[in-house]
Amino acid sequence: DIQMTQSPSSVSASVGDRVTITCRASQGISGWLAWYQQKPGKAPKLLIYAASSLQSGVPSRFSGSGSGTDFTLTISSLQPEDFATYYCQQANSFPLTFGGGTKVEIK
Amino acid sequence: EVQLVESGGGLVKPGGSLRLSCAASGFTFSSYDFNWVRQAPGKGLEWVSSISTTTNYIYYADSVKGRFTISRDNAKNSLYLQMNNLRAEDTAVYYCARDRSSAWDFDYWGQGTLVTVSS
16 A cells, blocks of 8 residues: 655644645655645545646645655645645555645644 | 535444445536545544446455445436444544546545444
């Protein structure tokens, strides 16, 4: 199974900050990586697919990059509605696996 | 508007069974692969099972293999998860999630249904 390791597990940031979250796969997954945002009590929301493609309707301040084993999600200017938990997911092979999550908190 | 609505969750004793349903609307259900993803209270996301459009591909997490069965009825626009021999560790919110485009990532999710396994 492919293990997905996210870091950090939590980050405190202020509105307007640039935030970067990393995700590392235990083996190469090419570009088969997605990022999700989840707010408390809500279902996850797809932000990025295929490592760097922005899902329709997602603000352009979100971006993704990487290939192989190392990936990043960047929020260029944190907005109040961005405080949430973020998960990466590999879509390269079954079993599909998620990272442990990164909670973005208000500083 | 794409809508996925799960139902069937509840409280069940260890060893018991439940059948979850996911009713889809707002798109051509038969054209999409589907998935179940769960989240234990206070924990992260865990993929459970996937099914292709014509059921020729079905996959399960090892943690549920042999106990859970995924199925779909394209005529009824519905996805199902039959859960047998439930364990305490199956306690979670179960989400139905549409596959984006046979890419095995998930572009639409239901609101989730809570399954609690406890005596």
